[in-house]
Amino acid sequence: MNKGGLVVVLGLLLGTAAFAGVYYLGTASSRSLMREPQPELAWLKKEFNLGDAEFARVTQLHEAYLPRCAERCRRIAEQNQKLHQLLGQATDMTPEIRALLLERAQTRAECEAEMLQHFLAVSRTMPAEQGRRYLAWVEQQAFLNSQGMERRHQTGQKSPSGHEHHH
Amino acid sequence: MKSNRDFDDDPALEHVLSQWTVRTPLPPGFQEQVWRRIALAETAGAPSGWSILTRRIEGLFLRPTVALAYLAVWLALGVTIGSLAAQARRQHLESELSVRYVQSINPYQAEVSLP
Numbered sequence: 006m007n008k009g010g011l012v013v014v015l016g017l018l019l020g021t022a023a024f025a026g027v028y029y030l031g032t033a034s035s036r037s038l039m040r041e042p043q044p045e046l047a048w049l050k051k052e053f054n055l056g057d058a059e060f061a062r063v064t065q066l067h068e069a070y071l072p073r074c075a076e077r078c079r080r081i082a083e084q085n086q087k088l089h090q091l092l093g094q095a096t097d098m099t100p101e102i103r104a105l106l107l108e109r110a111q112t113r114a115e116c117e118a119e120m121l122q123h124f125l126a127v128s129r130t131m132p133a134e135q136g137r138r139y140l141a142w143v144e145q146q147a148f149l150n151s152q153g154m155e156r157r158h159q160t161g162q163k164s165p166s167g168h169e170h171h172h
Numbered sequence: 173m174k175s176n177r178d179f180d181d182d183p184a185l186e187h188v189l190s191q192w193t194v195r196t197p198l199p200p201g202f203q204e205q206v207w208r209r210i211a212l213a214e215t216a217g218a219p220s221g222w223s224i225l226t227r228r229i230e231g232l233f234l235r236p237t238v239a240l241a242y243l244a245v246w247l248a249l250g251v252t253i254g255s256l257a258a259q260a261r262r263q264h265l266e267s268e269l270s271v272r273y274v275q276s277i278n279p280y281q282a283e284v285s286l287p
Contacts, residue, residue: 009230012239016246023250024257031258035265045276048269070277078279116279123277146274147281 043067053135062130070123077116084109120147 034051041047046067050060084105091102124143128136219227233239275281 007230009233012233012242013229016242019243020246020250023247024254027251027254028258028261031255032261032265035262038269039265045269045273048266049273052266052270067277074277074279081279113280120278143274143277146270147278 053131053139055131055135059130059132063127066123066126066130070119073119077112077119080112081109081116084112117148 038044038047038051043064046060046064049055049063055063088102088105088109091099091105095102121144124140124147127143128140130136131139233242
């Protein structure tokens with residue numbers, strides 16, 4: 006290959022190397038987040054600029070909240086399954102179905118109250134400004150943006166920085 | 173050693189040659205064959221359009237200013253596209269993590285199934 010051809014190939018290699026290098030360095034922080042044991046909490050720390058002490062407290066609150074959340078998940082699933090069975094047999098509204106619907110609504114209200122309590126506790130561990138931002142975002146996601154399971158497969162969900170998420 | 177040109181000065185030879193006539197007829201299509209072979213030889217010797225173009229481009233990259241500008245363009249393209257791709261990937265991952273956080277705390281957004 007002559008010198009002219011060598012310059013042409015060198016240009017292509019230089020462009021590829023520049024792309025790969027910048028992409029690798031530019032995604033390093035996100036990749037390190039994904040390698041954390043709890044990436045979603047690591048993301049919370051980064052997004053809301055939490056210090057180590059604040060993060061430790063948020064993690065503690067999160068871990069205390071999760072078993073209660075799992076218990077509610079189990080109750081919701083049980084109620085849904087029961088409703089599914091009743092609806093499969095029913096040809097008319099029965100007192101049993103009505104009672105179950107009320108029970109589900111009660112569970113939902115309890116869940117939302119527990120969630121809100123957790124959000125408020127987490128926001129209080131953050132610096133005031135970040136706490137307000139966290140609360141506004143998480144309330145939007147949990148209560149206002151997607152009204153429960155009816156919209157769980159909704160296409161768009163925003164992160165606190167305003168990035169749209171697409172499933 | 174004598175060259176052919178030396179015979180031009182020989183009047184006797186010149187006389188004999190001027191008297192010489194070819195009586196054998198030429199083979200059929202002789203002239204066409206000759207012209208065809210001449211045309212083929214010319215075509216084989218002439219450079220094609222592609223080779224002219226590549227030769228010109230290669231010649232262009234031998235100039236240091238052109239070569240440097242070309243490399244700088246590739247470098248800038250690589251950095252710009254790499255940076256845009258990294259930003260898009262970062263946003264996607266962070267958005268994914270924000271969804272995972274909400275799903276982890278909201279029973280109505282978590283995957284609900286019986287144990």
